[in-house]
Amino acid sequence: MGVLFDECADRDQATTIHLDRPFDIAPESGVDHDLPGLARLVWTTAGWLAAAGVRRGDRVAIVKDNHWDYDLLACAAVRIGAVPAKLSGHLPPESLAVLLRRVGPAVLVTTAGVLTAGRDAGVDLTTLARTTVDLNGTDPSALSVPDLLGHGTPPPVRPRDDDPLVVMHTSGTTGLPKLVVHSTATIIGALAQLEARRIPVIGVRGTDTLANASAYSHGRTFCWTASALALAPSRIVVLTRDDPDLADPVLRNHPPTVVEALPATYVRLRPLTTRLDNAFRAVRLFMSTYDAIHPPVVRAYLDASARRRPLWMQGWGQSETGPITFRFLDRRVTAPRDLGRPIPLRTRLRVVDPATLTPVGRGEPGLVQVRTPARCLGYLGEDERFAAKSDGGWWNTGDLAVRGRTGRVRLLDREVDLAPGMSCLAAEDTIEDRLDAVVECVLLGVSGRPPVPVVVTADGTLDQRAWTRAVADLPPLAxxxxxxxxxxxRTGTGKVRRHDLLTALAADATPAGSGRWT
Structure with a gap:
């Protein structure tokens, strides 16, 4: 990964990159780039990281606003033999401080805004690293990038396949995120190489315009960066914000043919699908990971495409494992909780009893365990927690599901979010399908009480009669x-922090799930 951009540029790839705003590490460089230019930017960044004191084996913490330069910074750190730790700037300062203590970075690369937010919360983040670099260059307690320019860049260091390569954190919907450690063998050898194959129909082609709207602090984009550049599409379009009015002109200038985005971003950009000559007319493939995606959202984008048979690829996985299963949806969008089958020749899956951890029969609900060569090396600073989720070579996902007779997996809920006697995810699908005014529905499982439905609408109002009709045949709800x-x-990926929300709504409420495997 340290020489990824160099190698792609040396192959004379003609891929161009178009951003919705300039990189935070190079604000003067504009929004249009080519691969040789990005290779030089990674080379320059590696130089100033070395000048800041980064040495082989050190960790470099990256905390900033959402942008793809998270991964350019990570590649620059890898190039000089360091291990990057990508931490979301969306994290509360108190949580960020805990994670930084676990990382123990030689250098913290951040922004003045992050440092100011920390001090306002009583946390001086600069004390948690030997050196702090402020990309804005305005914080008096930190170095600026111009302070570090002009130094030579060390020759690239190639890490061993099984050594730590990168650290990223989980979404953190149930509390403090875990710090997931991946190696070259797990995140590149087992994941990126699989994605980098030109698979008929669904594979990225040399003529494609590939758009990504993601949370670039997370591990998914590190893998995506490797596979996307290897596939060499004609254009890559990077979106960092989910405001429809900001995204629309970028997408219109570079109409995508393949789109990958966060489920929450798809929800936020959905108004674009109904605009005249919408920006998704040329899309043949949509992709989503991270979180559940509900039927009306999928249908809106597939209907917006002018292609004869556009597809939606839905992946299910975790930061610890990468993708576990996948399936394709078309305009009929049936059985959205059907996650398809495990990735062939890569992933094994079984469903076990939550109490005994012994396998259950087909058609019976239980906890999902998986076995995959892409499983991470561990949790930084939480060895016991990682060991508690490991069962020999099996990994406990903490998700409840049913595996059917043909091997397909139907997701029910996160164990920590369960509501006895029903699937909250299935009920959320039903409600969103029946009520057009509902942008998002979140059911909160509560011990000893009916689930609490939290309904998101554009104006914060709801037609009570329409609601009553929509839930009449569902299990009892509050x-x-x-x-x-x-x-x-919300988390940095747009997921609802369900436990924080439940606590805010009812301080005495207790989740119905045990949370043992979060």
Missing amino acids: DPVVRTWDQLP
Whole structure:
């Protein structure tokens, strides 16, 4: 990964890159780039990281605003033999401080805004690294990038396949995120190489315009960066914000043919699908990972495409394992909780009893365990927690599902989010399908009480009669709580922090799930 951009540029790839805003590490470089230019940027960044004191074997923490230069910074750190730790700038300062203590970085690369937010919360983040680099160059306690330029760049260092390569964190919907450690063998050899194959129909082609709207602090984009550049599409379009009015002109200037985005970003950009001559008319393949995606959202994008048979590839996996299963949806969008089958020749899957961890029969619900060569090396600073989720070579995902007679997996819920006697995810699908005004529905499982539905609408209001009709045949639910999108606590990937939300709504409420495998 340290020489990825160099190798792709040396192959004379003609891929161009178009950003919705300039990189934070090079704000003067504009929004249009080619691979030789990005290779020089990684080379320059590696030089100033070395000048800041980064040495082989050190860790480099990266905390900033959302942008793809998270991965350019990570590649620069890898190039000089360091291990990058990508941490979301969306994290609360208190959580960020805990994670930085576990990382123990030689250098913290961040922004003045992150440092100021920390001090406002009583946390001086600069004390948690030997050296801090402020990309804005305005914080008096940190170095700026111009302070570090002009030094030579050390020759590239190739890490061993099984050594730590990169650290990233989980989404953190249930509390403090875990720090996941991956190696070259797991995240590149087992994941990126698989994605980098030109698979008929669904593989990225040399003529494609590939758009990505993601949370670039997470591990998914590190893998995506490797596979996307290897596949050499004609254009790569990077979106960092989910405001429809900001995304629309970028997508119109570079109409995508393949799109990957966060489920929450698909929800936020959905209004674009109904605009005249919408920006998704040329898309033949949509892809989503990270979180559940609900039927109305999938249908809106597939209907927006002018292609004869556009497809939606839905992946299910975790930061610890990478993709576990995948399936394809078309405009009929049936059985959205059907996650398909495990990745052939790569992933084994079984469903076990939550109490005994012994396998259950086909058609019976239980906890999902997987076995994959892509499983991470561990949790940084939490060895016992990692060991508790490991069962020999099997990994406990903490997800509840049913495996059918043909091997297909139907997801029910996260164990920590369960509601006895029902699937919250299935109920959320039903409600969103029946009520057009509902942007998002979140069911919160509560011990000893009916689940609490939190309903997101554009204006924070809900037609009570329509609600009553929509849930009449569902299991008993508490009265709906209506909110707007921005009123819900969210992670950097747009997932709702369900436990924070439940605590805010009812301080005495206890989740129905045990949370043992979170």
